[in-house]
Amino acid sequence: MPLKSISKKDFESHIQTAQQKSFMQSLEMADLLSKRGFDIDYIAWVEDGDIEISAILYSTSMTGGRYFEINCGPVITQPDHLTDFYSGLKGYIKERKALELVIKPYDTYQTFDTNGQAVSSENKELITQLTDLNYHFDGLQTDYPGGEPDWHYVKNLAKLTENDLLKSFSKKGKPLVKKAKTFGTKIRKLNRDELHLFKEITTATSDRREYTDKSLDYYQDFYDSFGDRAEFMLASLNFQNYRNHLKSSQDKLQSKIEKLQSDLEKIPHSEKKQNQLRELTSQFNTFTERLKEAAELIEKYGDKDIILAASLFIYTPQEAVYLFSGSYPEFNKFYAPALLQEHVMLEAIKRDIPFYNLLGITGHFDGSDGVLRFKQNFNGYIVRKMGTFHYYPKPLKYRFLNTIKKILRR
Secondary structure, eight states: OOOEEOOHHHHHHHHTTOSSOOTTSSHHHHHHHHHTTOEEEEEEEEETTEEEEEEEEEEEEETTEEEEEEESOOEESOGGGHHHHHHHHHHHHHTTTEEEEEEEOOOEEEEEOTTSOBOSOOOHHHHHHHHTTTOEEOOSOOSOGGGOOSEEEEEEOTTOOTTTTGGGSOTTHHHHHHHHTTTTOEEEEOOGGGHHHHHHHHHHHHHHHTOOOOOHHHHHHHHHHHGGGEEEEEEEEEHHHHHHHHHHHHHHHHHHHHHHHHHHHHSTTOHHHHHHHHHHHHHHHHHHHHHHHHHHHHHHHOSSEEEEEEEEEEEOSSOEEEEEEEEOGGGGGGOHHHHHHHHHHHHHHHTTOOEEEEEEEOSOOSSOOHHHHHHGGGOOEEEEEOOOEEEOSSHHHHHHHHHHHHHHHO
16 A cells, blocks of 8 residues: 555554654654644555554755655554555655655664673664665764764663662762762752743853754743653752751761760770771761862852753653753762753653663764763663665756755855
């Protein structure tokens, strides 16, 4: 049966049955794309009345025709006719005066452990399935081609509970989160009229890391489209409260030290208690230094909540997603992003979401990727997606117009 348009309702019914699906293939994303000026078409391959493959196909005008794209799709519940789907798609967009079609499938090309060691073979047939149909492949790439990563860091939540989530983190991740909890940091969900706070921190981060941030109206549209399936989360800290936390913890240490000193007067040669005393004294001195830092922060920022970090999380039945984030390097010592990560995983478990996608890493495993090092704290694994494919119904026309564009930009 040829590829055809389907209703929004039929698309929604199909994607609800899929085990794997990106948030990019959701009604919420279709609504956001529509708000951002794209035309939306729901398409499917149907066999004997049953939808086997579906996708959001969005498009916009371009010089000489139209641009079409399927991002992180199609959604597949029965793969037998996937080749037919891709073949039929070519004719479908030709009829709609397409000049270019871009497909970024969500299929996993290869799986790796948390350190980047391959644990599966390459699914090369996924690529040839498209190239045999004259789709042009950009190649297997690293970093962020076109601003979107092909390498994702992910974590399986299916067998975890709220009580044992922390235990599932890495040896570095567990103490990192535990320490972050000692500072008195608060995390909360932003309302729509507070999204400028999110924008301020993402702008500062994008300027520092030299990438292009989204606009405030984009975040507002995102908020409106995704509703309670998206959380713009903010982590903040009142440094007066931080100082009080430190003083309380130091006072408890002082009590333990005094007890050990009393015990050592009775058993002066106890090596075990002497070692404990040295350890507690070292911790006490660390708190003294942190109290000095807290005093400086109070002098600078006063008695008010100061933003440390922010993140945008998305919740779908198939997976939770870590999409955008920002932080201020001045406050790195408070590890606020780690608390935000624990929050989204706990929330996903509450919502019975079995999978968490922390999204992009560069695909370099030589120690140069700081984002990877952060995500490794949560003890997941890595999947490599297929990359990007292009189809040009009128290749000569496309090349001609592309050449003209390049000349005019000179």
